[in-house]
Amino acid sequence: MTRNDPIKHVFIWPALLIVLVISIFPLIYSLTTSFMSLRLVPPIPPRFVGFGNYIELLQNPRFWHVARTTSIIAFIAVALQYIIGFAIALALNARVPGEGIFRVGFLLPMLVAPVAVALIARQILNPTMGPLNELMALFGFPNLPFLTQTKWAIGAIISVEVWQWTPFVILMLLAGLQTLPDDVYEAAALENASPWQQFWGITFPMMLPISVAVVFIRLIESYKIIDTVFVMTGGGPGISTETLTLFAYQEGFKKFNLGYTSALSFLFLIVITIIGLVYLAILKPYLEKHK
Amino acid sequence: MRKFLIGSTAMALLAMSSATSALACDPDYTGVTLSATTQTGPYIASALQLAAKGWEQKTCGKVNVVEFPWSELYPKIVTTLTSGEDTFDVIAFAPAWAPDFTDYLSEMPKAMQSGPDWEDIAPVYRESLMVWNGKVLSQTMDGDVHTYTYRIDLFENPDNQKAFKEKYGYDLAPAKTWKQYLDIAEFFQQPDKGIWGTAEAFRRGGQQFWFFFSHAAGYTNHPDHKGSMFFDPDTMDAQINNPGWVRGLEEYIRSSKLAPPNALNFSFGEVNAAFAGGQAAESIGWGDTGVIAADPKQSKVSGNVGSAMLPGSDEIWNYKTKKWDKFDHVVESPFMAFGGWQAAVPASSTKQEAAWDYIKYLTSPEVSGQAAITGGTGVNPYRISHTTNLDLWSKLFSQREAKEYLGAQKDSVTAKNVALDMRLPGYFSYTEILEIELSKALAGESTPQQALDSVAEQWNKLTDEFGRDKQLAAYRASMGLPQK
Numbered sequence: 147m148t149r150n151d152p153i154k155h156v157f158i159w160p161a162l163l164i165v166l167v168i169s170i171f172p173l174i175y176s177l178t179t180s181f182m183s184l185r186l187v188p189p190i191p192p193r194f195v196g197f198g199n200y201i202e203l204l205q206n207p208r209f210w211h212v213a214r215t216t217s218i219i220a221f222i223a224v225a226l227q228y229i230i231g232f233a234i235a236l237a238l239n240a241r242v243p244g245e246g247i248f249r250v251g252f253l254l255p256m257l258v259a260p261v262a263v264a265l266i267a268r269q270i271l272n273p274t275m276g277p278l279n280e281l282m283a284l285f286g287f288p289n290l291p292f293l294t295q296t297k298w299a300i301g302a303i304i305s306v307e308v309w310q311w312t313p314f315v316i317l318m319l320l321a322g323l324q325t326l327p328d329d330v331y332e333a334a335a336l337e338n339a340s341p342w343q344q345f346w347g348i349t350f351p352m353m354l355p356i357s358v359a360v361v362f363i364r365l366i367e368s369y370k371i372i373d374t375v376f377v378m379t380g381g382g383p384g385i386s387t388e389t390l391t392l393f394a395y396q397e398g399f400k401k402f403n404l405g406y407t408s409a410l411s412f413l414f415l416i417v418i419t420i421i422g423l424v425y426l427a428i429l430k431p432y433l434e435k436h437k
Numbered sequence: 438m439r440k441f442l443i444g445s446t447a448m449a450l451l452a453m454s455s456a457t458s459a460l461a462c463d464p465d466y467t468g469v470t471l472s473a474t475t476q477t478g479p480y481i482a483s484a485l486q487l488a489a490k491g492w493e494q495k496t497c498g499k500v501n502v503v504e505f506p507w508s509e510l511y512p513k514i515v516t517t518l519t520s521g522e523d524t525f526d527v528i529a530f531a532p533a534w535a536p537d538f539t540d541y542l543s544e545m546p547k548a549m550q551s552g553p554d555w556e557d558i559a560p561v562y563r564e565s566l567m568v569w570n571g572k573v574l575s576q577t578m579d580g581d582v583h584t585y586t587y588r589i590d591l592f593e594n595p596d597n598q599k600a601f602k603e604k605y606g607y608d609l610a611p612a613k614t615w616k617q618y619l620d621i622a623e624f625f626q627q628p629d630k631g632i633w634g635t636a637e638a639f640r641r642g643g644q645q646f647w648f649f650f651s652h653a654a655g656y657t658n659h660p661d662h663k664g665s666m667f668f669d670p671d672t673m674d675a676q677i678n679n680p681g682w683v684r685g686l687e688e689y690i691r692s693s694k695l696a697p698p699n700a701l702n703f704s705f706g707e708v709n710a711a712f713a714g715g716q717a718a719e720s721i722g723w724g725d726t727g728v729i730a731a732d733p734k735q736s737k738v739s740g741n742v743g744s745a746m747l748p749g750s751d752e753i754w755n756y757k758t759k760k761w762d763k764f765d766h767v768v769e770s771p772f773m774a775f776g777g778w779q780a781a782v783p784a785s786s787t788k789q790e791a792a793w794d795y796i797k798y799l800t801s802p803e804v805s806g807q808a809a810i811t812g813g814t815g816v817n818p819y820r821i822s823h824t825t826n827l828d829l830w831s832k833l834f835s836q837r838e839a840k841e842y843l844g845a846q847k848d849s850v851t852a853k854n855v856a857l858d859m860r861l862p863g864y865f866s867y868t869e870i871l872e873i874e875l876s877k878a879l880a881g882e883s884t885p886q887q888a889l890d891s892v893a894e895q896w897n898k899l900t901d902e903f904g905r906d907k908q909l910a911a912y913r914a915s916m917g918l919p920q921k
Contacts, residue, residue, distance in 0.1 A: 186512050188537055188862030188903055189519065273699040274631075274716070289628070294701035295880070382641035383701060383880030385873055399508040401866040 180409040186402035199409035208385055208393070209410070213417060216389040219300065220368035223307040228361055230308065231315025236349075238316070239323040249320075256313035264377035267306045268293070271378075296386040299379050303387060306374055311367070315360055322356035323349070358429050362422065369418055390414050466498030469791045474514065475529035477504040480815030481579065481778050484808045485529060488799035495798065498791055500527075514538065521785045526792040528783060529578060532566055532776035533864035536911040543784045545573040546793050557802055557820045559850035565857060565917050566776050575779035576796050578805070580819030582855075583651045583747055583774045584845040585618075586712060586726045587611050587719040589837075590741040591625060591632075600624075611745040612719065613767050615655050615688050618748045622695035625718035634695030636708045636717035641876040643704025646868050647774035647858075649875055651721055652692075653685030654856035655750040658770040664916030665756050667859045668900075671921070673909040675896040677871070678889035680761070681754030686878060686885040693879055701879055713738060721747060723774065724817040727842045731834045742838050744845040746852065747771045771849035772856045777819055818846045860915035863903050870895045 180200070183193040203209050238249055255263065270276050271292035282290055292302050326349065334344050350357075372391040375381060381388035381396070388396075394414065398407035473489070475481050482504045489500035503525070505513050511534055517524045518541035530538065549555065550573055555563070562577040591597055592609055601609035605620050612618035622634025637648045657666045657676065664670045667677065676682065693700055697716050700707075705722055709729045712720045713736035720726055733739040749769040755762045780799065782792040798804060802823075808816040809823050810833060818824050824847035830839040849855070861867060871892050878888035900908050913920060 185863075186515065187534075187865070188907075189515060190903070268702075274697050275714075289698035291698065291701075294699060376642075379702065380640055380642035382876045384641075384877035384882055386880070386882075396869060400869050401863070402512065403866070 176408045176411060179405055180412050182405045184403075184405040186404060192405075195405070199406050200413065203406070203409055203413055208388075209413075211385060212388050212390055212393045215300070215385075215387060216369055216371070216391075219304055219307065219371060219389065220365055223304045223311070223368055224361055224364045226304070226308045227312045227315045227364060228357070231312045231360075232319055232353075232357075234312070235316045235319035235323055236345075238320055252316055253313045255310045256317075258310070260310065260373040261377055263306060263310050264374045267302065267374075268378055271302055293379050294383060296383060299383070299387045303371075303375055303378060306378065307368065307371065310374075311364060315364065318356060318360045319353065322353050326352055354429075355433060358426075358433065362425060365421065365425070366418060369414075369421075390417070462495075462497035464496055464794060466496040466791045466794070469496075469498040469788055471498065471500045471526040471788060471792055471795055472503055472524065473500055473527035473529065473792075473795070474503045474505065474510070474525045475778070476507045476510050479813040481529055484578065484805075484814040484816050485527075485799065487808060487811070487814070488795070488804050491804060492795050492798045496791075496794065498795075500795060518542075518783055518785070523783075523785050523787050525783060526786040526788050527780060527795060529778055529780045532779050532858070533860050535569060535575065535779065535860050536862045536915065538781070539569040539574050539914075541784055542574040543782045543786070543789050543793075545576065546790075549576075549793065549797055554797075554802060557822050558800075559819055559821060559847075561773060561850050561855050561857075562777065562819055566773070567779070568917065570914050570920070575781035576800050577777045577819050578780045578796075578800050579778040579815060580817045580823070580846070580850065581723060581773060581775040581777040582817075582846065582849045583647070583721055583723060583772045584727070584849055585611060585719065585721050585745045585747050586730065587621075587743045587745070588715075588717075588738055588741055589743040590738070591718050592743065597624075611743060612748040614750055615652060615748045618719065619688060619691055619695065621719055622692060626695050628698075631716065633697045633700075633711075633717055634719070635692050636696050636700065636703065636711040636720045637689075637692055637722070638703050638705045638708050639693050639696070639701045639879055640704050640707075641872045643702075643707075645704075645875060646871050647772070648721065649686065649689045649871075650856075650858065651747055651772040651774060652689045653682050654770040654772040655748060655768075656681035656684050656752065657754055657756075658772075658854060658856040659753050659755055659762065660768060660854045661762075662756060664857075664913065664918045666856060668909075668912055669756060670909075670913055670916065670918055673900055673905050673912060675893040675900070676756055677896060678886070678893040679754055679756060679759075682889055683885050684754075686875070686889060689875075690879055690885065724842070724846060727838070727845075728833060731838050731842075740835055740838070742834070742842070744838075744841040746845055746848050768854055769848075769852050770854045770856045771852050773850075773858050776858045776860065777817070778815075818843070819850070821847065821851075857916060859912070861908060862911055863899065866899055867896055870899070 181194060181196055183190070183195045183198065234252060238245055238252070242248070270278050273279050273289045273292060278292070279288060279290070282288065290298065292298050330348055331344060334348060339347065370391050371389050372395060375387055375389050375392055379387045381392050394407055394410045397403050397410060473485055475485055478486070482502060485502045489502060493499055510530070514525070514528050514530060514534075515537055518538060528538070558577065559580065562580070567573050567575050567577055592611070598609045601624050604624065609621070612621055618635070624634070625632055626634040638644045639648070654666065657679070659665055665676065668675055696703070697711055703711070705725070708720060708722050709726050711717050712726055713730040715737040727742055727744050730736045730742040731739050746769055749767045751764045751767050752761045753764070753768060780796045782789050782796065786792055802820055805816065805820060806823055806826060806829055808814045809818050810829055824843040827836070827839050827843070830843060833839070834842060859867070874883070874888040874892045877883045878885055883891070910920060
């Protein structure tokens with residue numbers, strides 16, 4: 147078959163059409179919708195509004211509040227997941243007796259559906275009947291408002307996120323740790339480098355590429371958080387624990403305001419893209435240095 | 438002769454078999470397949486399915502119940518109706534959506550609008566919730582009214598009665614007014630004993646606003662100004678920040694302080710759990726609370742579940758004079774929260790006769806009576822016979838519990854000043870605004886007046902966005918007022 151053989155079209159076009167229909171068309175449709183005033187309830191004829199939905203969103207204090215809440219949850223949760231996950235991965239990499247049991251035990255939370263995790267958390271955090279209340283009551287702090295006061299509620303959501311997704315970080319970092327060459331550590335040991343020095347001089351720099359990837363994945367996933375918040379607080383009190391995706395859900399499935407929701411989805415995409423680009427730009431010099 | 442005998446026997450058998458067939462199919466809908474849609478079960482969908490089995494046996498027709506998640510049900514129905522497709526023969530929907538559907542629904546056959554079964558439907562459904570601009574376009578298949586539930590053992594404890602009278606100066610009894618409701622809640626607030634005053638839904642997205650509406654109805658549903666509770670029925674200006682609503686919100690917030698510590702996170706499910714778990718002395722909500730609390734398998738307080746109508750008030754805000762009107766008696770304004778699922782037949786259906794016959798069977802006193810006492814159907818009483826047949830309910834309640842429960846249901850739906858829920862195009866856009874502001878007020882982030890001023894401003898903006906005249910017409914129709 148030569149480069150100009152027309153048979154190539156038979157192979158290329160179906161694939162291209164499938165990609166267009168499955169992947170690109172929904173995005174284009176959604177983008178088009180974001181420039182329209184389109185409501186299903188009550189049914190109002192679609193109207194082109196240009197950037198009207200975007201401007202309205204950017205002028206809506208709720209959008210900024212929700213973006214800030216999502217960022218707080220995402221950054222704090224991912225930072226904690228990384229620190230705790232790295233520590234546990236290091237411990238598991240030390241090949242302690244019963245390591246296999248620990249490994250399975252630590253990975254279990256990740257395998258549970260987020261909705262189920264949130265339901266369990268809601269029961270544990272119940273201020274009158276939950277086991278945490280009983281424990282806190284022993285220390286003289288009964289009936290703490292875990293899910294009904296803003297700071298406590300955000301803390302509770304972050305805790306659940308950390309509990310559920312730290313295993314993912316452990317899994318990835320452990321895989322990375324097991325690929326590190328032993329000879330570098332043997333050389334460091336000959337130079338009398340302490341474990342602390344070995345960590346900062348060898349382990350951390352060599353794990354940087356995979357760390358960047360893991361944190362990046364978790365950050366994007368955390369920005370999409372909805373199920374945990376929906377079950378635990380419903381976004382309340384007020385809108386204090388509402389996240390971007392929950393906001394989009396409320397607009398889309400309660401108000402059926404499709405144009406506005408599409409604009410919100412694209413703004414969300416822009417926010418995530420900017421965060422990703424800034425994150426990679428900041429880390430690029432370090433990655434280059436340790437290549 | 439033998440041929441004659443064989444022939445006559447065969448004829449007789451044939452005649453018998455056709456007679457049996459005619460008896461089995463009454464009316465005969467052999468070959469007719471209906472498509473009925475509603476939300477994903479078990480609630481309501483299981484009632485449709487249970488009735489489908491009986492209707493199929495009776496008529497030889499067939500019913501396919503098509504279920505959609507709550508979030509997809511409205512768009513699915515509205516798209517089908519507006520496009521004129523013959524997709525569904527029966528739709529079971531939330532009453533709040535009625536304004537968007539009524540143009541596309543067939544009228545209930547006149548034969549169904551008379552007789553004992555028709556008269557048996559509680560008037561508020563028959564005359565208001567099933568009617569749109571003078572036409573009966575749907576059939577209620579579930580009753581939804583808020584009532585009051587209390588602990589008989591706590592209320593009838595002589596020590597409690599004595600202490601209550603000493604403290605408040607009147608007898609401890611089921612609350613007649615919202616002030617009494619709060620007094621009782623305050624009296625029973627005993628966290629050290631694991632008992633709190635009341636339990637209501639306060640969680641955003643957890644049916645919260647209907648509980649607030651129940652409080653506010655007592656102060657805003659003026660008997661002389663029908664349909665003025667939510668909006669001015671002449672101008673469509675929001676009324677939600679008038680002093681009656683503010684008082685309702687103040688008391689709703691006060692209730693949240695007299696409830697278990699996590700009550701701000703209570704949906705209706707948690708209200709039921711708290712009451713059935715013996716945590717609350719009194720509570721308001723739908724009929725499910727009484728049913729769950731009376732069930733010894735689910736409840737610690739079974740045998741002690743008392744019921745009554747919602748408390749009322751002898752002062753009601755007059756939106757015309759902008760003054761409080763005093764009454765010489767307590768005006769009861771039980772609130773039709775949500776309003777009960779409706780079943781209707783789209784005008785585009787080609788099997789309207791069979792579809793209405795299925796609805797008639799589904800909502801018949803016998804079939805609906807069974808559904809009302811079957812857990813998981815989500816069907817609450819809406820017929821008078823549902824509330825008078827004590828034997829039916831004796832499976833669930835003790836004699837006294839049944840009598841009070843059914844009495845409360847009946848008195849509520851037949852009350853003179855019953856308060857209708859709002860039914861407007863974009864209903865959940867209005868309630869979403871309200872939920873956010875309510876939630877802020879409950880958390881102490883805004884005062885009741887600030888919260889409701891904000892709601893009123895946003896509601897008016899939304900009304901303008903949707904078209905004030907269109908919304909006004911829908912609001913008046915939903916409240917049973919003639920068009921201007």
